[in-house]
Amino acid sequence: MSEHVMQLGYVRTRDAARLWPDYKLNGGGLAEFVVAKANLTVPRPPEVSAAEGAGLSAAGLMAHQALTDSAGIxxxxxxxxxxxxxxxxxxxxxxxxxxxxxxxxxxxxxxxxxxxxxxxxxxxxxxxxxxxxxxxxxxxxxxxxxxxxxxxxxxxxxxxxxxxxxxxxxxxxxxxxxxxxxxxxxxxxxxxxxxxxxxVLLSGKAENLDFLVKLVKEGKLKTVIDSKYSMSKPEDAWAKNADNKVIGKIIVEP
CATH class of the missing domain: 3.40.50.720 (NAD(P)-binding Rossmann-like Domain)
Known part of the structure; x- marks a missing residue:
């Protein structure tokens, strides 16, 4: 069975070593496979784990967009x-x-x-x-x-x-x-x-995700993982998310 890592609400395939922007207008879900356009994907280097990359594609991009595109920092x-x-x-x-x-x-x-x-x-x-x-x-x-x-x-x-x-x-x-x-x-x-x-409504861009991935690779940005949960019991991840005590990201994986 191929191995996958999923952000809470958004799935990321690990074996493909690719990441892609995901945002609220496209929805999300808990699944082992999704389809993404090739021009929206960016390579995940081996220095960046699948779990680290998973957090970037929604939360990381939102932070980047708010600070740069919106605020002009x-x-x-x-x-x-x-x-x-x-x-x-x-x-x-x-x-x-x-x-x-x-x-x-x-x-x-x-x-x-x-x-x-x-x-x-x-x-x-x-x-x-x-x-x-x-x-x-x-x-x-x-x-x-x-x-x-x-x-x-x-x-x-x-x-x-x-x-x-x-x-x-x-x-x-x-x-x-x-x-x-x-x-x-x-x-x-x-x-x-x-x-x-x-x-701020997120508009995912592959070039911005690529920028974030490179920052993680260079040690200038990190995805802090609060906890990991099994895909077989996603309700535990949702319960954790609801308690308002989360630091960073929650990851759901096989």
Whole structure:
């Protein structure tokens, strides 16, 4: 039997040594085989395990798109200094976002659960806030910085919570937009508000996935695997995903 590795909700074949972008509009599922267009696949080098690569194709690409295509952060460090807030920084998208943002000319404030603070610091965050404290719930920077960019990976948060902490032209990029967030986006656009909340809908691109794979190969990015589960009992993986204590990614494999 050929061996496969699957991200929770998205399958990746190991024997083919290929990875491909996958995103919400295409759906997902738990299966041993899928069909992908050749021009959407990228090679997985032997230095990158199948499990490491599996996490990149949705969460990694979302973090990359939010930071680069949406926020305009240059990951070679050549951009102007930028203060960034990353919420839910220990989660799937969040843990990639912190690592990628660190490659740019950024100061990173991150929020997460108290038990994950040390972990998020190891990813490169400059300051980490306990999301359960009053300061954390208010999204306040310990150093008093105003945020130019917010990569919002955590639970839905009201505009009134974000607004006092934003610089004059700040943009919030919401990777899990709700109807309320989309309504806020439309309202800010209609009123020409310089501070905006912008939904991010993933558009998977093979060249971006290839970029991420190369970063992993070079040791500049890592997929942190919280846990692995057998494909024979996927309900255990879903239960783990639902407990809101996950660090990084969950992998389902044979």
């Amino acid at each position: 240059k990951l070679d460090g050549s951009g102007k200094p930028t203060n960034i807030l990353i919420t839910g920084a220990s989660d799937g998208v969040g843990h990639y976002a912190v690592q990628l943002a660190k490659l740019g000319n950024t100061h990173i404030t991150a929020t997460c659960a108290p038990e994950h603070i040390d972990f998020v610091k190891t990813l490169g965050a400059d300051e980490v806030v306990d999301e359960t404290t009053p300061d954390g719930q208010a999204l306040e920077s310990p150093s008093g910085k105003k945020y130019d960019i917010v990569i919002h990976c955590a639970a839905p948060t009201s505009w009134s919570t974000f607004e006092p902490n934003l610089a004059s032209n700040a943009k919030i990029f919401d990777v899990n937009p709700t109807p309320s967030a989309i309504k806020t986006y439309a309202l800010k656009k209609l009123t020409f508000n310089k501070k905006q909340l912008i939904p």
